[in-house]
Amino acid sequence: MGKMEDRSLLVNKCSGVLKSRQMAIRTVGINQIKIQVSELCLKANFELGQDVIKALQNALEREKSPVARETLLQLLENARLAREKSIPLCQDCGAAVVFIEIGQDVHIDGGSLSEAVTEGVRAGYSEGYLRKSMVDKPFSERINTADNTPPVIHYEIVPGDRLRIVLMPKGGGAENMSRVSMLSPGDGKEGIISFVEQTVKKAGGAPCPPLIIGVGIGGTLEKAALMAKQSLARPLGEPGLNSEISALEAEILERVNRLGIGPLGMGGSYTALAVHAATFPCHIASLPVAVNLQCHSSRHAEAVL
Amino acid sequence: MKPVQFTSPFSSQEVINLKAGDRLLISGVIYVARDAAHRRLTELIASGLDLPVDFCGQTLYYMGPSPARPGSVIGACGPTTSRRMDRYTVPLLELGLRAMIGKGERSEEIRQAIIRYRAVYLVTLGGAGALLADCVIKAETVCYPELGAEAIMRLVVEKFPAVVAYDWQGGDLFQQETAKYCYLQER
Numbered sequence: 393m394g395k396m397e398d399r400s401l402l403v404n405k406c407s408g409v410l411k412s413r414q415m416a417i418r419t420v421g422i423n424q425i426k427i428q429v430s431e432l433c434l435k436a437n438f439e440l441g442q443d444v445i446k447a448l449q450n451a452l453e454r455e456k457s458p459v460a461r462e463t464l465l466q467l468l469e470n471a472r473l474a475r476e477k478s479i480p481l482c483q484d485c486g487a488a489v490v491f492i493e494i495g496q497d498v499h500i501d502g503g504s505l506s507e508a509v510t511e512g513v514r515a516g517y518s519e520g521y522l523r524k525s526m527v528d529k530p531f532s533e534r535i536n537t538a539d540n541t542p543p544v545i546h547y548e549i550v551p552g553d554r555l556r557i558v559l560m561p562k563g564g565g566a567e568n569m570s571r572v573s574m575l576s577p578g579d580g581k582e583g584i585i586s587f588v589e590q591t592v593k594k595a596g597g598a599p600c601p602p603l604i605i606g607v608g609i610g611g612t613l614e615k616a617a618l619m620a621k622q623s624l625a626r627p628l629g630e631p632g633l634n635s636e637i638s639a640l641e642a643e644i645l646e647r648v649n650r651l652g653i654g655p656l657g658m659g660g661s662y663t664a665l666a667v668h669a670a671t672f673p674c675h676i677a678s679l680p681v682a683v684n685l686q687c688h689s690s691r692h693a694e695a696v697l
Numbered sequence: 698m699k700p701v702q703f704t705s706p707f708s709s710q711e712v713i714n715l716k717a718g719d720r721l722l723i724s725g726v727i728y729v730a731r732d733a734a735h736r737r738l739t740e741l742i743a744s745g746l747d748l749p750v751d752f753c754g755q756t757l758y759y760m761g762p763s764p765a766r767p768g769s770v771i772g773a774c775g776p777t778t779s780r781r782m783d784r785y786t787v788p789l790l791e792l793g794l795r796a797m798i799g800k801g802e803r804s805e806e807i808r809q810a811i812i813r814y815r816a817v818y819l820v821t822l823g824g825a826g827a828l829l830a831d832c833v834i835k836a837e838t839v840c841y842p843e844l845g846a847e848a849i850m851r852l853v854v855e856k857f858p859a860v861v862a863y864d865w866q867g868g869d870l871f872q873q874e875t876a877k878y879c880y881l882q883e884r
Contacts, residue, residue: 456878457877459860459874463822466822466825467822467824467825470822470826470827470828471827473827473828474773474826474827478766479772479773480763480772480773480826481824481827482824482825483761483762483775483826484761484826485773521764521765521766521772522763522764523761523762523763523772523773523846524846525761534733536844536847563824564777565777565778565801568778596801596802596871597800597823597871598780598802600823650880650881652874652875652880654878656820656823657820657871657875658860658870658871659875659877660874661878687823
């Protein structure tokens with residue numbers, strides 16, 4: 393009898409806690425997420441961001457090579473056509489990389505979040521006549537999954553009651569030329585700059601310059617790579633977190649643009665439009681550096697639910 | 698320099714006259730193949746079997762389009778990175794392939810093969826798939842439809858823009874143009 397009383401008291405206490413918590417928790421439905429992701433797939437692939445367009449126009453004004461100026465004009469014309477006709481900016485509509493920030497006061501209702509994102513990608517790539525570029529059995533049969541799934545999803549738990557979704561279609565050409573190196577602490581700043589420079593030089597025209605260069609410094613192998621990729625989603629040219637990082641970005645940009653590779657590798661002063669770097673503390677023995685190259689068709693779209 | 702109009706397939710004399718840096722507007726027939734199709738073609742050649750397409754004298758475009766919307770000829774159709782095709786290319790040049798269109802630099806082996814076989818490598822606008830779609834007036838899948846975007850296609854193009862990257866005399870657009878804007882020596 394006494395035990396029963398204890399239990400009912402406990403249940404009452406728990407529901408009380410639940411009730412007060414529920415007031416702070418926002419519910420986001422699975423279907424809403426799916427629809428949003430699908431719309432982001434279309435937006436990202438048809439509409440080049442104004443920040444990228446401005447950077448290309450700026451490059452057009454300053455570029456020294458006449459061939460490169462013509463190329464930049466054609467890239468701007470391509471962006472206009474894609475938007476007007478709802479044709480993908482590039483036939484490589486990318487692997488769907490999705491960054492999701494989940495506010496810790498958000499409750500996802502109605503099913504699996506990952507499944508909803510996957511469904512959204514499936515729907516968006518089908519409705520938008522976007523190219524399906526994902527293959528399963530990567531080292532053997534390489535069978536196309538036929539709907540561009542699965543997406544590569546990165547989750548982060550953050551304060552708040554919102555759900556932020558960033559969808560980044562990442563083309564294979566520039567991704568293939570990206571590199572990670574575990575430098576020694578003694579390699580320092582010059583080691584980092586030189587590694588980025590060599591990566592861009594080796595890539596040449598293949599990753600479709602002018603590039604946006606994501607650089608992740610510190611952390612661990614995977615943390616550096618993730619920071620490099622996340623940096624690519626920043627508004628183009630927005631400087632890094634502090635003056636030391638933004639000074640490094642400027643130095644790398646200048647060094648890379650001295651290579652002369654130019655738009656599409658056909659020579660010119662604009663090999664890169666911007667360098668976006670991010671850092672994280674790392675082990676006393678390490679200096680991981682990741683360089684994630686992004687082609688001029690820098691596509692990403694975001695929504696907050 | 699103003700672009701010069703050419704009809705594809707190119708004649709062997711036309712290819713011999715092309716120089717790195719020449720700007721072309723191509724009309725006519727070009728074939729399309731990328732990674733998976735190249736792998737299959739190479740397997741057929743290694744087994745001594747006939748290819749589904751006779752590439753002798755033809756032009757090959759490294760590309761995998763996005764799907765065509767109803768009423769459209771093709772979706773976005775810009776070039777893919779050529780150097781991935783390098784390992785499959787020499788056997789096709791041996792069979793008489795005359796011109797290749799893609800993006801980016803290629804290996805020394807391919808540059809030498811282009812000289813040996815008197816072929817040409819052209820580049821077109823990487824990442825301008827929507828713009829290039831306007832140059833395609835007909836598109837049909839020739840074989841391997843099961844490969845989706847990687848099927849072999851036959852396109853009829855009109856004023857398709859391209860620049861000569863490697864000519865048969867060893868001319869190299871990338872080296873030639875990059876050198877003009879490279880300022881590394883100032884450091």
